[in-house]
Amino acid sequence: AQRVTQPEKLLSVFKGAPVELKCNYSYSGSPELFWYVQYSRQRLQLLLRHISRESIKGFTADLNKGETSFHLKKPFAQEEDSAMYYCAIGGGADGLTFGKGTHLIIQP
């Protein structure tokens, strides 16, 4: 069964500092991995997906198959980055499975 682990429930960093949100997964086969973000009072939305290798709002994520990780990174945090972040895997025959989420707080 596919599984996603986000070890940090809460992460607090200062504005301008680097951010890294951790995500580890277990999956047999080639995984499809995503990061989703939920800002306060807004719906959950797709932030980025590994297959497109894109950078959204300054965030990037690299799939490391050896470490089975898909950590989300941003070099300089901004206050508007404060939100809940969810790592997710799948979307095929096994459905789309989410981690428990990390609450990112950017302090001024």
Place this chain on the structure above:
Amino acid sequence: DGGITQSPKYLFRKEGQNVTLSCEQNLNHDAMYWYRQDPGQGLRLIYYSQIVNDFQKGDIAEGYSVSREKKESFPLTVTSAQKNPTAFYLCASSIDNRGAFFGQGTRLTVV
């Protein structure tokens, strides 16, 4: 205006009552999902459907039922067998591996 719509936004259920949550999408997506979101639990998959007239149980399907008679619609029924139904319910749809689009959610409260 394309999107995914959940209704109602708030729903109250009496003990022992079945209730149905609506989810409609006009994105022409094949796959649709229902999740339950509880504080500290993240999103847990209830049911999902890859195609019309077919659906699979997720991790916490007990006490829930779904149907997929039309591509656009994926209603979720919370039955009286669900012992702890108070939660925030999210519906999503997706196509291929482009990621899922989510509705605004329905907050269900047992009174």
